[in-house]
Amino acid sequence: MVIEIICQAIVNREFSGGCSLAVRPHYSDIKKGRFTESKKYDFVYLDNKHRLTTLFLDSWDASREEMAEFANLIYHSAMVISTCSSLVLDGAMLDRPLISIAFDAIPQKEFRHKVDYLYSFSHFNDVKKTGAVAFVYTPEELKASINGYLNNPEADSLNRKNM
Secondary structure, three states, X not given: OHHHHHHHHHHOOOOOOOOOEEEXXXXXXXXXXXXXXXXXXXXXXXXXXXXXXXXXXXXXXXXXXXXXXXXXXXXXXXXXXXXXOOHHHHHHHOOOOEEEEOOOOOOOOOHHHOHHHHHOOHHHXXXXXXXXXEEEXXXXXXXXXXXXXXXXXXXXXXXXXXX
């Protein structure tokens, strides 16, 4: 998983300065518990307190407190790393460097399970065109982009503002 790639890089001191990682699973992923393994690292915060309900089709019913905690998390983050997510819009509003994962850390056989599938929809095309998001296609590019933004968080700031 991408989280493990980042965690191993932190352990191996591959990044400029000390780092921590906040992991916020998609609300549809909470019940799967795929990210609980990341809690073995003392520098990982797992934000899995989503309020779920049967009232809405997507099962998510964010409370006011949850929304405030989320905004606070983004505000205090050095950057936002996601996969084809509207989180880049939240990060751009606070001028946080944005990295979008465009590779499968775990090889997938079916196209609908591949990261490429997520990017095949038109809803992210306008984001791609802005230059506000660094798309990374390998673990090496991911680590290089993280280091690049740690060393120069102002990079792509104008593009984020324009987005």
